[in-house]
Amino acid sequence: xxxxxxxxxxxxxxxxxxxxxxxxxxxxxxxxxxxxxxxxxxxxxxxxxxxxxxxxxxxxxxxxxxxxxxxxxxxxxxxxxxxxxxxxxxxxxxxxxxxxxxxxxxxxxxxxxxxxxxxxxxxxxxxxxxxxxxxxxxxxxxxxxxxxxxxxxxxxxxxxxxxxxxxxxxxxxxxxxxxxxxxxxxxxxxxxxxxxxxxxxxxxxxxxxxxxxxxxxxxxxxxxxxxxxxxxxxxxxxxxxxxxxxxxxxxxxxxxxxxxxxxxxxxx
Amino acid sequence: xxxxxxxxxxxxxxxxxxxxxxxxxxxxxxxxxxxxxxxxxxxxxxxxxxxxxxxxxxxxxxxxxxxxxxxxxxxxxxxxxxxxxxxxxxxxxxxxxxxxxxxxxxxxxxxxxxxxxxxxxxxxxxxxxxxxxxxxxxxxxxxxxxxxxxxxxxxxxxxxxxxxxxxxxxxxxxxxxxxxxxxxxxxxxxxxxxxxxxxxxxxxxxxxxxxxxxxxxxxxxxxxxxxxxxxxxxxxxxxxxxxxxxx
Numbered sequence: 284x285x286x287x288x289x290x291x292x293x294x295x296x297x298x299x300x301x302x303x304x305x306x307x308x309x310x311x312x313x314x315x316x317x318x319x320x321x322x323x324x325x326x327x328x329x330x331x332x333x334x335x336x337x338x339x340x341x342x343x344x345x346x347x348x349x350x351x352x353x354x355x356x357x358x359x360x361x362x363x364x365x366x367x368x369x370x371x372x373x374x375x376x377x378x379x380x381x382x383x384x385x386x387x388x389x390x391x392x393x394x395x396x397x398x399x400x401x402x403x404x405x406x407x408x409x410x411x412x413x414x415x416x417x418x419x420x421x422x423x424x425x426x427x428x429x430x431x432x433x434x435x436x437x438x439x440x441x442x443x444x445x446x447x448x449x450x451x452x453x454x455x456x457x458x459x460x461x462x463x464x465x466x467x468x469x470x471x472x473x474x475x476x477x478x479x480x481x482x483x484x485x486x487x488x489x490x491x492x493x494x495x496x497x498x499x500x501x502x503x504x505x506x507x508x509x510x511x512x513x514x515x516x517x518x519x520x521x522x523x524x525x526x527x528x529x530x531x532x533x534x535x536x537x538x539x540x541x542x543x544x545x546x547x548x549x550x551x
Numbered sequence: 552x553x554x555x556x557x558x559x560x561x562x563x564x565x566x567x568x569x570x571x572x573x574x575x576x577x578x579x580x581x582x583x584x585x586x587x588x589x590x591x592x593x594x595x596x597x598x599x600x601x602x603x604x605x606x607x608x609x610x611x612x613x614x615x616x617x618x619x620x621x622x623x624x625x626x627x628x629x630x631x632x633x634x635x636x637x638x639x640x641x642x643x644x645x646x647x648x649x650x651x652x653x654x655x656x657x658x659x660x661x662x663x664x665x666x667x668x669x670x671x672x673x674x675x676x677x678x679x680x681x682x683x684x685x686x687x688x689x690x691x692x693x694x695x696x697x698x699x700x701x702x703x704x705x706x707x708x709x710x711x712x713x714x715x716x717x718x719x720x721x722x723x724x725x726x727x728x729x730x731x732x733x734x735x736x737x738x739x740x741x742x743x744x745x746x747x748x749x750x751x752x753x754x755x756x757x758x759x760x761x762x763x764x765x766x767x768x769x770x771x772x773x774x775x776x777x778x779x780x781x782x783x784x785x786x787x788x789x790x791x792x793x794x795x796x797x798x
Contacts, residue, residue, distance in 0.1 A: 367758050394761050415657055426656045432742075432751070433758035442577055449665070449745040450755065456643070460745070463647045464660035 310508045311355070314379055319358045322348040323378035326363035327454045330478050330535035331384050343531045344382040347402070347502075350527070351380065351518055365453060367433030370394050373505055380504055380515070384472065386435060387501035396506050398515040401499030402522065404542035407436040408494045410461065410476045410485075411468035417491040420444045429457040429466035436496060440470050461488075478537060499542070523550040569762035572769070578756050585752030589777070592669060592748060593735045599674035600734060601727070604681025608719075609711050611686055622682065629679035635740050637676055641668045642744040669741035677734040684726045688719030721797065724789045731785070732778055739774075749773060 314320050324344050325332035332342040340361040352359035362378050369383045373395050384405075387397050409428065411417050424445035430437045432450040441448045449466050451457045454475075461469045469476075473494045479485050502519070504511045522528050523546040532539050559574040572582035610622045629637070646668060651659040663671075692715050700714045742751035750770065757766040 367754055370761065371763060390761050412658060429745075432754050435759060437755060438577070438759050448755075450751070451745050452743060456743075459643055459647075463643075464651065464654070464658055465646075465664070467654075467656045467658065 310379055310505065310511050311514070314355060314357055317357075319360045320348070320352045320355060320380065321360045321362055321378045322351070323362050323364040323369055323372050323381040323383050324348060325365075325383050326361075327365070328384055328472075328475055330537060331474070332363075332382075343535045343537070344384070346531050346534075347522065347527075348380065348382050350522070351515070354514075354518065365433065366431055367452075370503075373503060376505065379511075380502065382502040385501055385503065386498045388435065388498075391501075391503075394506070395503040396508060396512050397501035397503045398512050398519060400516070400519055400523070400546070401501055402519045403500040403528065404497060404540065405472045405474040405500065406494035406497035407440075407470060408473040408476050408490050408492055409468040409470045410479055410488050411491055413487055413489045413491075415467060417468065420492055420495065423468060426467040427465065429461050429469040431457060431471065434471070436470060439496070446470070474537065474540070481536070497542075520550055523547055569760055569765055570769070571760050571762070572753075572756055572766075578759075581747070581752045582749075582756065585747055585749040586773070588666075588746065589738055589748040592666070592673070592738050592741060592746065593777075593781075595670045596673045596677060596734055596738065597731055599670070600677035600681050600731070603674060603678025604685045604727075605716065607678065607682030608685035608689055611682065612689065612711075625675075626679045626682055629675050630683075634673065634676045634737050635743060637672045638669060638740055638744050641672045665741070665744045665746045669738070669744060669746045673734065673737060673741070676737070677730060680730045681727065684723050684730060685719060687726065688721075688723035689715050691722045692718045718797070721792055721794065724785070724792070728782065728785045728789075732782060735778055735781060736774065 322345075324340055324342070326334050326340050328342070330342050332340060332344045335341050340363060345361060348361070349359055362372065364372055364378070364381065364383050366383075366385075369381055369385060370391065372378045373381045381395070382402075384403075385391070385397075386405075387401055391397065409417070409423070417423070420440075421444055423440065426446060427449050428440060428446040430440070430448045430450040431454060432452055434450070437448045437450055440446045446468075448470070449460065451460060454471070457469055457471075458479075460466055473490065476490045480488060480490055502515065504515060523543075526547050528543045529539050529547055532543060556574045559570050563569045563571075563574070571578040573579060607622050607625070610618050613619055613622075642665060646661045646663060649662045652662055654660045696714060696718070697710060700710045705714065738748060739750040741748055742754065745751070753766045753770050757763045
């Protein structure tokens with residue numbers, strides 16, 4: 284028994300040392316050797332990454348990831364991530380690539396390698412009952428506002444507008460807390476809220492405020508993976524050039540965003 | 552004070568050790584509130600779980616069949632389900648079924664908020680264990696002692712209150728300590744229903760500042776100290792309660 288445990292430890296140590304050396308080598312080789320590209324995507328962010336009725340991850344971002352896998356000629360595996368763990372997953376090598384609705388921020392660039400140009404963009408807005416008649420961000424002062432743990436605008440919303448943030452792990456909990464009346468509004472990305480207001484089950488709700496913090500999204504690879512980053516940069520330019528993003532927006536029922544149109548015109 | 556805050560800001564720019572909950576006023580305030588929420592939630596749950604344990608153990612010895620059955624049903628239900636599932640169940644299932652009240656922003660919201668549900672759920676969770684712990688203590692009291700009290704004309708409540716419980720209490724303190732220490736640590740689960748306790752605030756801070764390592768170390772130390780204080784207090788109490796020649 285003892286021998287077996289020792290053996291397990293030895294094997295584990297061996298495997299981890301192998302994967303460490305693999306990390307130093309180029310990740311593109313690792314992916315090709317493995318035959319699968321492991322991509323971190325959202326699974327609770329309709330329509331950018333969500334689960335269909337059979338539990339498969341689908342959405343705009345998984346479609347983009349599929350393009351990358353096709354280009355590399357490998358199979359694809361999706362790992363659902365949330366805002367509070369997505370960068371750690373990439374740092375630890377659990378995923379090769381992260382396309383997870385992440386806003387591009389300077390301090391995040393220190394931790395993961397965000398690829399230029401940005402592939403998408405969104406701003407912050409709230410979902411609230413029409414009957415509340417919210418007009419201005421300052422109307423949120425002193426009211427409980429649902430949010431997602433780890434979202435960067437939680438701090439701004441409470442610091443600048445005096446809202447009391449009630450943050451949940453995932454969007455499902457936040458939406459049900461909003462429906463139950465635990466919060467007056469739900470502060471989130473405008474792109475996801477627009478999709479929600481089109482949903483008949485949410486017809487009493489609106490996106491009443493002016494979008495703030497319009498910020499670009501960045502997809503990311505591990506720090507130091509320059510070859511992979513160069514490849515991804517080429518892919519993103521290609522997506523903008525061919526109008527792939529606009530096409531996918533249409534496919535997933537999102538009104539074409541000004542950012543996607545602008546980028547298409549720029550690279551056309 | 553500002554001098555110290557600035558020192559930590561310099562520490563970040565010089566070495567990369569980022570402790571925003573010391574130098575950033577906003578983060579400092581929310582971390583302090585998180586700590587207070589954790590302490591407050593722990594105290595409430597400690598108090599009610601012990602009360603539930605004492606009353607539950609008494610009802611378990613009841614001569615009425617249905618009282619015993621209900622108490623046992625409660626213990627099975629709360630002991631055999633994970634506390635996180637209980638929190639979700641209370642907050643999202645029971646919470647929405649309760650009558651709604653007008654809130655001050657012009658809508659209606661459920662009667663109880665996340666803090667209240669966390670306090671209720673965790674008290675019942677730890678209480679279920681406390682009932683069993685107290686039962687073990689009561690069973691350790693010699694039958695002859697109880698019979699002697701009966702012979703002196705004590706009622707059942709009097710025997711429990713004045714004879715069995717004080718003796719049982721001394722027996723159960725070590726086991727109860729364990730359970731209460733666990734309870735304090737279990738309060739971190741309340742972050743799942745958005746109770747702004749320490750883990751919740753730390754999570755928000757590390758998401759804003761990408762300083763996971765520092766926050767993890769801080770959290771570990773903070774809980775170590777918090778539980779250490781509780782254990783020290785309980786040990787002191789245990790010594791103070793000691794009866795020479797018993798146990």
